[in-house]
Amino acid sequence: MKKAILKYNVLLFVLLLQQNAWAQTGIISGRVYDAQTNEGLPGANVMVAGTYRGSSTDNDGTFRIARLAAGNYTIRVSFIGYDPVQRTVRVGADSTAWVSFALQAGAVQMGEVVVIASKQEEELEKTTTSVSVLTSETAMRRNALRLDNALESVPGVNLMAENVNVRNSTGYTRGLGSRVLMLLDGVPILMSDFGNMNWDLVPVAEIERVEVLKGPASAIYGSFALGGVMNIITKAPASQGRFTIRTTAGIYDQPYYSDWDWTDRTLHFNRTDLSYSRQIGTVGVKMSLAKHESTGDRMNRHFQRVNASGKLIWTPSSTAQLALFSSFVRDRRGEFVWSRLDQPYLVDPEFEDFRVSQDALSFYLKYQQLFGERFELKARASYIRQISGNQYKVDGDFKPAEGPGANIELGTKLHKTLHLITGVEYKYDLAEQRHFGRHFSYTLSPYIHQSWEPVSRLRFTAGARYDFHYLLPSAKLQDQFIKLPPIVNPLPEGKKEDYISPQVGMSYELFDGTVLHGGYGSGIRIPTIAERFTRFTIPLEFIGNANLETEKSRSFEIGIRQRIGNHARLEITAFTNTYRNLIEPVYVADLTRFYATLINIEQAEIRGIEAAANLNLFGNKFSLDLSATLTDPVIQETGVHEGIQLPFESGDYLSYRPRLIAYASPTLQMGSFSLAADFAYTSKLEREQLQLFKDDKRIAKRQLDVRASYQYKNALLQFIVRNALQYHFTQIERNLGEVRNFSLALQWEY
The missing domain is CATH 2.40.170.20 (TonB-dependent receptor, beta-barrel domain)
Structure with missing residues (x-):
């Protein structure tokens, strides 16, 4: 069983390397912002569905995902306290596709992404086991000293x-x-x-x-x-110098x-x-x-x-x-x-x-x-x-x-x-x-x-x-x-x-x-x-x-x-x-x-x-x-x-x-x-x-x-x-x- 899994992964690895070498690639760039205030949302999670590719937004809410093979992709954006959004984006060879995401404020912990349940990023709402999240904001708001x-x-x-x-x-x-x-x-x-x-x-x-x-x-x-x-x-x-x-x-x-x-x-x-x-x-x-x-x-x-x-x-x-x-x-x-x-x-x-x-x-x-x-x-x-x-x-x-x-x-x-x-x-x-x-x-x-x-x-x-x-x-x-x-x-x-x-x-x-x-x-x-x-x-x-x-x-x-x-x-x-x-x-x-x-x-x-x-x-x-x-x-x-x-x-x-x-x-x-x-x-x-x-x-x-x-x-x-x-x-x-x-x-x- 273990040998079969190893052989399969090696073969898939070689095929994907070849696919990556032959493919012409493009870029997806964009901005994630609050729909009410138009302010950028730093730290939002941006994922390309069905792949390992993704990014998080900078201080002004912008993101960039490079080296994507030409084709159509589903981009999913999530941020704690906001309803998640997804959109289909077409990437052309040697070009940049720009897309903006306006997020609506929602209930607490909506849109949170976790990795603990299955060792991969997934939405908190979809985990098969019970998972809770203590955010930095909550801990600091309580002034927890430890x-x-x-x-x-x-x-x-x-x-x-x-x-x-x-x-x-x-x-x-x-x-x-x-x-x-x-x-x-x-x-x-x-x-x-x-x-x-x-x-x-x-x-x-x-x-x-x-x-x-x-x-x-x-x-x-x-x-x-x-x-x-x-x-x-x-x-x-932080993407820019920050002292706290x-x-x-x-x-x-x-x-x-x-x-x-x-x-x-x-x-x-x-x-x-x-x-x-x-x-x-x-x-x-x-x-x-x-x-x-x-x-x-x-x-x-x-x-x-x-x-x-x-x-x-x-x-x-x-x-x-x-x-x-x-x-x-x-x-x-x-x-x-x-x-x-x-x-x-x-x-x-x-x-x-x-x-x-x-x-x-x-x-x-x-x-x-x-x-x-x-x-x-x-x-x-x-x-x-x-x-x-x-x-x-x-x-x-x-x-x-x-x-x-x-x-x-x-x-x-x-x-x-x-x-x-x-x-x-x-x-x-x-x-x-x-x-x-x-x-x-x-x-x-x-x-x-x-x-x-x-x-x-x-x-x-x-x-x-x-x-x-x-x-x-x-x-x-x-x-x-x-x-x-x-x-x-x-x-x-x-x-x-x-x-x-x-x-x-x-x-x-x-x-x-x-x-x-x-x-x-x-x-x-x-x-x-x-x-x-x-x-x-x-x-x-x-x-x-x-x-x-x-x-x-x-x-x-x-x-x-x-x-x-x-x-x-x-x-x-x-x-x-x-x-x-x-x-x-x-x-x-x-x-x-x-x-x-x-x-x-x-x-x-x-x-x-x-x-x-x-x-x-x-x-x-x-x-x-x-x-x-x-x-x-x-x-x-x-x-x-x-x-x-x-x-x-x-x-x-x-x-x-x-x-x-x-x-x-x-x-x-x-x-x-x-x-x-x-x-x-x-x-x-x-x-x-x-x-x-x-x-x-x-x-x-x-x-x-x-x-x-x-x-x-x-x-x-x-x-x-x-x-x-x-x-x-x-x-x-x-x-x-x-x-x-x-x-x-x-x-x-x-």
Whole structure:
């Protein structure tokens, strides 16, 4: 099968090269503008239907697509917030065809183009799986100082501490592993040792949008895509020189209860982002620098973070592009450990000197080449690195966790209605530190995916991926970096495992503005090095589990997307996700000690329904975003775990997964002035969903943020109040949400 596909692609490649060499070519140029104001729309997506050719508009709304063989083409234009438009254009040999597109403003997220669902550009409305988009405008409007602060506005997404959940897939893992795969411009960026996300690696100001795929997607993306995928797409360099500065300064309020006051200092935070980008001939350059620091709202919650990033795009021709991106973050922070119920913002004197030090680096190099109009080659090399040290006031002796990777992919337009992608991905993981020793692994993954549109209203997708994972053999006894007994490796012989993940989907436009979608997906998550081998004793003894099995999931979903007129959009999706070997932390008390470890839950199921609505009225002067996700996260079979008294049993709800999450955000625009609010609700956990302190009071999250904004030419001024009601809530026992705080933000571009 694989050989046949390879032979076919090679033959097609040769034929297309010949066709491209013989054909006489022409150019399509044009302008995309707002039908009401006649202003150009920068960043609009312009695609030649049935081919890989396309472009995006410049600052004035113009575009140019060169080297098109003479003939008739369907040009499709889309831009978020506007109704998509398409038109047939005839291209003559050695000539330029000019065409203009006047777009009408429509409902929020109409006309958005995404790539996460099938690794190719497609309209959001036509995806066969559930996909949501967080735009840069939305994140900056909320003045999110980190990406995770903005994600809860996405339907079906909530955060438990720093663990991101898509439809309750992750729960609270204490930084070990993620069931949501994180991508940066399509490149995996989870860390090689702990499998977690460093949220400071990409500044919010540098993000163009975040695409969120809900449900397992290992057929396309492999391990970690057990519950969903998030693709962080960074901004491209501006066509003309552009400098941007954004700065925020704020203070924390006193706790609602005066007995909880713990300091006379004024607690504060600030962040400044600087960026510059421009196009120099065929090379686009974008650079940024950011600093974020805070005293924290409680003892040992202080931090200081510095981030630098750069992006370079070289476009030597209309059919080739080379992109390079790198980002570095340095994080120095305290570590809060709860002390007493009557003083929830203090830490025990024993832990006052706890500190965390982290440095992380991400890098990728991507090359894209078009051959003719129906063949595309993509190649990528990437590298992710993070070092943690001086944790819990113990001398260093940590080495970087490193994750080099590569991917090569062939895309073929077999027909204007049929698109085939074949590729292979390689990932190597190296981790070494005194908490788990020295371990290496690699994963090799060929995959295939196709999409077919037999008619314009109907779309089918199908794909599969094979993942071969090899945890390499290593020494049984491993010397430590400092004078301590050698580390015992419980898997010196290593471990080999392989998996096949299939996926199918369908979408059908029943009527104009009404789209049905549904599908089946499967997912895997191979245990991380840290989950298998970590051992430490401070602040609590933790023992990894070398015998952990790979997590598996399968999902069925069906939904409807409905456009109501030109100013409203509604989507409702029902889903059921079944998990096997779900890895969960548990706490064990025996006669001599108390410690934490990890186990596999034999089977669990999360069923639910998700609804999201967007409304724009009065000429976009008033907008309202609403979403709610109701789930039933149930343990079906715990499995047998000898010597461990489980804190849950079959039939209980899964730990740290609230049954209802909801979000509402109204915005009133009055010329240059706007008022907005964000209300986030998370239902309180059941007693059985807590792991440690089951008798602690459980409180639902009810957080209201309000903000006022004023735009004057290229300057934006914002005043923000977070947790305006000063509502104290807990999502994780003995860990209160952030207190009310006030901030002022200023952004200026020129």
